[in-house]
Amino acid sequence: MADLSGQHSEIVLNSLPAEKLTEHTFLHLPQEICGVLLGTTTAGGIQIEQFIPIRNVAPDPLHSFLLNPAEWVPHALNTKQLIGIVHSHPKSNPTPSTEDLDRLHLYAGMLKTYLICTPEPITSTLIIHAYHIVRNMDTGTSRYYLHQAPLTIAQIGI
Numbered sequence: 001m002a003d004l005s006g007q008h009s010e011i012v013l014n015s016l017p018a019e020k021l022t023e024h025t026f027l028h029l030p031q032e033i034c035g036v037l038l039g040t041t042t043a044g045g046i047q048i049e050q051f052i053p054i055r056n057v058a059p060d061p062l063h064s065f066l067l068n069p070a071e072w073v074p075h076a077l078n079t080k081q082l083i084g085i086v087h088s089h090p091k092s093n094p095t096p097s098t099e100d101l102d103r104l105h106l107y108a109g110m111l112k113t114y115l116i117c118t119p120e121p122i123t124s125t126l127i128i129h130a131y132h133i134v135r136n137m138d139t140g141t142s143r144y145y146l147h148q149a150p151l152t153i154a155q156i157g158i
Contacts, residue, residue, distance in 0.1 A: 009044060010045040011113055011132075012045060012152045013154070014153075015153060015154060021051045021126065022119075025088050030090050032056055033056060037052075038050040038082060041112060054068055057069075084115060085111060085114060086114075087100075104144045115128055116131070128151060131149060132149045134147045
């Protein structure tokens with residue numbers, strides 16, 4: 001049976017990590033970027049409070065991402081604030097690719113959210129799609145899926 005708890009809850013991305021994510025994405029074009037998201041969960045949703053870039057060590061960083069294990073593992077071991085990961089699709093829509101879904105099981109068990117972003121060069125903005133990570137056990141084996149979620153970018157301290 002699918003674990004659908006929280007799949008309709010809002011994901012809030014604070015403005016400072018949103019700005020850092022935008023800057024990092026444009027700085028590394030045309031390569032895909034990746035990183036971890038730190039924050040908190042509440043009954044009302046997920047609050048993303050920090051974006052930490054992690055070096056993309058994929059063999060083909062123009063078309064895929066692989067979190068640098070030396071940077072990723074310390075975050076994976078400290079799951080108190082680890083809430084999700086993010087990566088970019090520099091030349092395509094911010095929707096999960098087949099490769100994204102095939103590799104989701106590698107880290108989905110410790111995460112709640114997954115962001116994919118696409119740079120919009122004309123306006124120098126970032127299109128960001130947010131997804132809840134959903135665990136489905138209908139087949140007798142644990143499998144993870146992404147369910148698109150509402151995303152709000154919050155202005156903090158204004």
